[in-house]
Amino acid sequence: xxxxxxxxxxxxxxxxxxxxxxxxxxxxxxxxxxxxxxxxxxxxxxxxxxxxxxxxxxxxxxxxxxxxxxxxxxxxxxxxxxxxxxxxxxxxxxxxxxxxxxxxxxxxxxxxxxxxxxxxxxxxxxxxxxxxxxxxxxxxxxxxx
Numbered sequence: 001x002x003x004x005x006x007x008x009x010x011x012x013x014x015x016x017x018x019x020x021x022x023x024x025x026x027x028x029x030x031x032x033x034x035x036x037x038x039x040x041x042x043x044x045x046x047x048x049x050x051x052x053x054x055x056x057x058x059x060x061x062x063x064x065x066x067x068x069x070x071x072x073x074x075x076x077x078x079x080x081x082x083x084x085x086x087x088x089x090x091x092x093x094x095x096x097x098x099x100x101x102x103x104x105x106x107x108x109x110x111x112x113x114x115x116x117x118x119x120x121x122x123x124x125x126x127x128x129x130x131x132x133x134x135x136x137x138x139x140x141x142x143x144x145x
Contacts, residue, residue, distance in 0.1 A: 037102075039078075039127050040070040042138040048106060055142040059115030065107040065140065067125045072102045076135070079126045080107030085141070086119035116144045 043050040043066045046057065050066045057063055065080055076099050082092035097105040107123070120143050127136040 037072040037076060037127060037129070038070055038136045039067050039125055039138045041068040042066070042123070042125055042140050044123060044140045044142055048108070055140075057116070057142055057144050059118065059144055060111055061116075061144075062111065063109040063116075063121075063123070063142065065109070065123045065125065067105045067107075067127075067138065069099060069102050069105060069127060072099065075100055075130045077128045077130070077132070078105035079124075079128065080105065081124045081126075082109045083122045083124060084117070084119060085122050087117075092121070118145050119143065 043053050044055065045051065045053050045064055045066075046061055048064050050064055063082070067078055067080070069076060069078060077096055078099060079094060079096045081094035084090050084092055093109060095107055097107070099105060105125070107125075109123075120141060122139050122141050124137065124139050126134055128134050
């Protein structure tokens with residue numbers, strides 16, 4: 001009896017090794033980044049360190065927002081923007097903080113001389129990598145009365 005062994009059949013292990021090798025080559029070719037940079041928390045309050053979070057402000061209160069950035073492997077930009085929700089289309093102030101890596105971005109929104117108009121507001125915080133690509137976003141709301 002003569003047994004003929006077929007050539008070209010691969011064992012599951014060979015397929016796995018070949019697949020992993022191909023995946024590594026593709027990842028390197030695409031400059032793959034496994035960055036999980038994120039905004040791990042966003043707090044709003046009446047003092048710069050936001051020792052007590054609040055969502056109710058008076059017209060002449062300064063509004064502080066503190067965003068904690070985690071798992072950033074390198075430089076990031078963090079944009080904070082105040083959006084009046086009761087006035088669609090109206091743009092509020094915004095600021096951008098650059099961080100060398102993970103850390104804290106603090107935003108200060110000072111009321112105009114006449115005070116913030118009564119209503120609902122939102123603070124949007126956007127995390128971007130060094131190239132300007134958005135990586136994460138968080139929002140917090142508050143009211144002025």
